[in-house]
Amino acid sequence: MASAEQHAAPATAATDGGRRTRPVTITDIARVTGVVPSTVSRALNKPGRVNAVTRERIQAAARELNYVPNSQARALISGRTGTIAVVVSDVTNPFYFGLIRGTQQRLKAAGYAQLLIDTEDSGEHEAEMLQKMRRSLDGAILAASRLPERALTALAGEIPLVTVNRNVPRVQSVVIDTPTGIGLAVEHLVGLGHRDIVYVAGPENSWSNHARWRAVRAAAQRYGQRFRHVGPFPRGRRSGSAVADAVLASGATACVCFNDLFAIGMLPRLRQRGVRVPEDLSVVGCDDIFGADFCHPPLTTLTAPIEQAGEVAVAMLLARLEQPVTEHPGTAPSRRAVLLPATLTVRESTGPAPTTRLSAVRPPAGPS
Amino acid sequence: MASAEQHAAPATAATDGGRRTRPVTITDIARVTGVVPSTVSRALNKPGRVNAVTRERIQAAARELNYVPNSQARALISGRTGTIAVVVSDVTNPFYFGLIRGTQQRLKAAGYAQLLIDTEDSGEHEAEMLQKMRRSLDGAILAASRLPERALTALAGEIPLVTVNRNVPRVQSVVIDTPTGIGLAVEHLVGLGHRDIVYVAGPENSWSNHARWRAVRAAAQRYGQRFRHVGPFPRGRRSGSAVADAVLASGATACVCFNDLFAIGMLPRLRQRGVRVPEDLSVVGCDDIFGADFCHPPLTTLTAPIEQAGEVAVAMLLARLEQPVTEHPGTAPSRRAVLLPATLTVRESTGPAPTTRLSAVRPPAGPS
DNA sequence: ATGAAAGCGCTAACAA
DNA sequence: TTGTTAGCGCTTTCAT
Numbered sequence: 001m002a003s004a005e006q007h008a009a010p011a012t013a014a015t016d017g018g019r020r021t022r023p024v025t026i027t028d029i030a031r032v033t034g035v036v037p038s039t040v041s042r043a044l045n046k047p048g049r050v051n052a053v054t055r056e057r058i059q060a061a062a063r064e065l066n067y068v069p070n071s072q073a074r075a076l077i078s079g080r081t082g083t084i085a086v087v088v089s090d091v092t093n094p095f096y097f098g099l100i101r102g103t104q105q106r107l108k109a110a111g112y113a114q115l116l117i118d119t120e121d122s123g124e125h126e127a128e129m130l131q132k133m134r135r136s137l138d139g140a141i142l143a144a145s146r147l148p149e150r151a152l153t154a155l156a157g158e159i160p161l162v163t164v165n166r167n168v169p170r171v172q173s174v175v176i177d178t179p180t181g182i183g184l185a186v187e188h189l190v191g192l193g194h195r196d197i198v199y200v201a202g203p204e205n206s207w208s209n210h211a212r213w214r215a216v217r218a219a220a221q222r223y224g225q226r227f228r229h230v231g232p233f234p235r236g237r238r239s240g241s242a243v244a245d246a247v248l249a250s251g252a253t254a255c256v257c258f259n260d261l262f263a264i265g266m267l268p269r270l271r272q273r274g275v276r277v278p279e280d281l282s283v284v285g286c287d288d289i290f291g292a293d294f295c296h297p298p299l300t301t302l303t304a305p306i307e308q309a310g311e312v313a314v315a316m317l318l319a320r321l322e323q324p325v326t327e328h329p330g331t332a333p334s335r336r337a338v339l340l341p342a343t344l345t346v347r348e349s350t351g352p353a354p355t356t357r358l359s360a361v362r363p364p365a366g367p368s
Numbered sequence: 369m370a371s372a373e374q375h376a377a378p379a380t381a382a383t384d385g386g387r388r389t390r391p392v393t394i395t396d397i398a399r400v401t402g403v404v405p406s407t408v409s410r411a412l413n414k415p416g417r418v419n420a421v422t423r424e425r426i427q428a429a430a431r432e433l434n435y436v437p438n439s440q441a442r443a444l445i446s447g448r449t450g451t452i453a454v455v456v457s458d459v460t461n462p463f464y465f466g467l468i469r470g471t472q473q474r475l476k477a478a479g480y481a482q483l484l485i486d487t488e489d490s491g492e493h494e495a496e497m498l499q500k501m502r503r504s505l506d507g508a509i510l511a512a513s514r515l516p517e518r519a520l521t522a523l524a525g526e527i528p529l530v531t532v533n534r535n536v537p538r539v540q541s542v543v544i545d546t547p548t549g550i551g552l553a554v555e556h557l558v559g560l561g562h563r564d565i566v567y568v569a570g571p572e573n574s575w576s577n578h579a580r581w582r583a584v585r586a587a588a589q590r591y592g593q594r595f596r597h598v599g600p601f602p603r604g605r606r607s608g609s610a611v612a613d614a615v616l617a618s619g620a621t622a623c624v625c626f627n628d629l630f631a632i633g634m635l636p637r638l639r640q641r642g643v644r645v646p647e648d649l650s651v652v653g654c655d656d657i658f659g660a661d662f663c664h665p666p667l668t669t670l671t672a673p674i675e676q677a678g679e680v681a682v683a684m685l686l687a688r689l690e691q692p693v694t695e696h697p698g699t700a701p702s703r704r705a706v707l708l709p710a711t712l713t714v715r716e717s718t719g720p721a722p723t724t725r726l727s728a729v730r731p732p733a734g735p736s
Numbered sequence: 737a738t739g740a741a742a743g744c745g746c747t748a749a750c751a752a
Numbered sequence: 753t754t755g756t757t758a759g760c761g762c763t764t765t766c767a768t
């Protein structure tokens with residue numbers, strides 16, 4: 001019972017009266033061991049600089065009392081908080097799962113805590129949050145930031161920053177090279193006989209969307225293809241029906257989607273309208289998110305090494321944080337942009353171009 | 369150019385030399401406005417208790433210098449950090465997406481930051497992390513904790529805690545009532561003529577797994593069914609093939625899976641072995657995660673209001689944090705457990721029991 | 737090797 | 753209404 005009690009609240013020190021509890025501080029340890037607080041601090045942090053036996057005694061006491069350092073107090077002095085923010089526009093977008101996992105792992109390994117921030121797809125929100133938290137962060141990783149370029153540059157001057165899938169001058173970034181991958185995808189479609197490819201555009205405020213858009217256009221031109229686009233459509237799977245209808249209306253035999261969510265979202269609607277994938281229409285997604293392999297049919301898509309992107313982003317950030325203070329403050333940290341290749345994963349949503357145009361397509365029958 | 373410069377680094381004050389920068393503090397504002405720091409503090413935090421014109425002057429200066437309060441320093445005094453940890457066993461498990469979204473939203477609305485912790489499915493890890501971070505947290509929400517009951521109770525004594533899908537005495541919890549839902553699922557299967565139902569068990573260390581297991585067993589008995597189980601299987605979709613093989617070996621005509629990941633994972637293997645769903649085998653999942661509606665065939669599953677669970681968990685936690693300090697420290701906060709109903713969502717993976725036993729099932733052909 | 741003292745940025749008594 | 757003082761927990765000189 002007594003030991004159970006100890007387990008229940010081991011991290012507290014009884015005051016004189018013994019009726020209230022309070023977190024254990026180095027002062028408590030000092031009192032118990034008969035030294036001064038600064039000695040306790042040394043014994044715990046620079047064990048080499050304190051007598052072996054006192055060190056033992058102090059460390060034992062600390063363990064016994066279940067002492068946990070107050071990181072706020074530490075941060076107040078050092079200015080370093082040990083936490084890194086990972087900023088995403090929407091936590092529920094499966095695209096970010098891998099990113100979050102990648103950053104989480106590396107951050108934990110390095111002893112940092114990960115603060116997850118969801119900006120709800122609003123640049124203003126993003127700026128505001130970051131501004132507010134600046135002081136309690138050692139750095140931030142911005143995934144698909146919605147911030148205008150100048151705001152991003154400005155922010156990078158205030159807090160160590162690494163962006164993911166967003167390339168602006170003077171801020172470190174890791175971007176997944178979907179454009180090159182998209183070239184592969186278009187080549188794949190052309191090889192299957194498609195001559196009329198449409199790009200399904202994502203939201204206007206997405207940097208990736210524009211990068212992919214340009215890539216499809218360039219690749220189409222390279223192969224002498226007709227190129228068009230539909231959209232832009234709002235983020236998310238709910239856009240699926242509208243996307244499907246628009247693609248069908250375009251008359252193209254193949255589409256390249258801004259992302260897998262669009263592609264997956266199209267599928268039910270296409271089925272509903274009697275369009276077979278890939279016999280009547282080939283669909284290419286982008287990112288290879290969770291679900292891309294088990295939707296029906298499984299998606300041909302660009303596999304993005306997003307988890308790796310998270311890892312690299314953390315590595316870049318930590319490298320900067322942990323490098324010795326520059327002698328020459330004028331020397332800006334050399335801008336570094338890492339480009340990660342995306343590969344084409346061919347599954348079952350792409351096939352030979354139909355020899356005849358779609359004819360017996362059922363008309364759109366109301367929203368979804 | 370000058371104003372651009374201001375935007376680039378507005379949150380710093382030049383020292384005398386003017387060649388280095390440093391975050392703006394209330395002392396800086398005090399100096400600029402000719403008052404003392406405590407007045408600045410008041411002007412910013414209790415505007416009512418300071419002369420209108422000085423207040424204006426101070427607030428203007430704060431805005432001008434782009435002052436941001438140092439939350440560490442504040443925390444040092446108040447003991448409150450404004451951050452809540454959300455602890456999950458695996459960030460990439462889609463089950464948690466909704467939870468994280470729910471907590472994130474409510475937390476942000478209440479002005480708290482969300483610290484996401486991934487325990488990598490290890491109870492030890494979980495305990496260690498929480499222990500280490502205790503001091504920098506105002507509270508924690510534990511999703512599907514792997515901690516033994518006594519450790520959980522002990523922890524609850526040190527830091528305000530709410531568990532999700534884990535019920536232990538004396539700690540507040542919100543649990544999704546999948547057991548009752550499972551009764552519905554079994555009833556549904558019985559109604560379809562199934563007489564031989566197998567439960568696919570999840571990992572041993574999962575509280576939910578045991579709850580669901582018991583529920584299936586109870587329901588089966590209630591309906592005079594034969595009941596068996598296969599497993600336990602390790603978490604994750606990779607278990608899919610093994611699950612499928614085990615279910616097939618059991619000879620049952622229907623299975624209820626620990627979660628959707630198992631169910632989705634089974635599907636390709638079943639197809640590979642020539643087993644049709646639901647004609648030859650009915651499959652029921654649990655949770656209704658992202659993907660359950662677009663896998664093939666779409667899954668009959670228990671829809672868990674997981675986002676709502678996150679919201680409720682936050683509400684419970686904040687209610688406790690923000691309630692005035694109890695006059696009687698002995699009065700433990702009244703234990704409150706919220707039970708959220710899960711509903712049965714019937715899609716296409718369940719159907720009438722086959723009239724004849726499976727015969728021409730292809731043998732398992734190596735892993736996956 | 738250890739102790740004494742100062743201070744990080746902020747807030748909260750208490751005084752004036 | 754404003755200033756003065758003290759102190760949160762910790763680290764870091766500087767003495768000893």
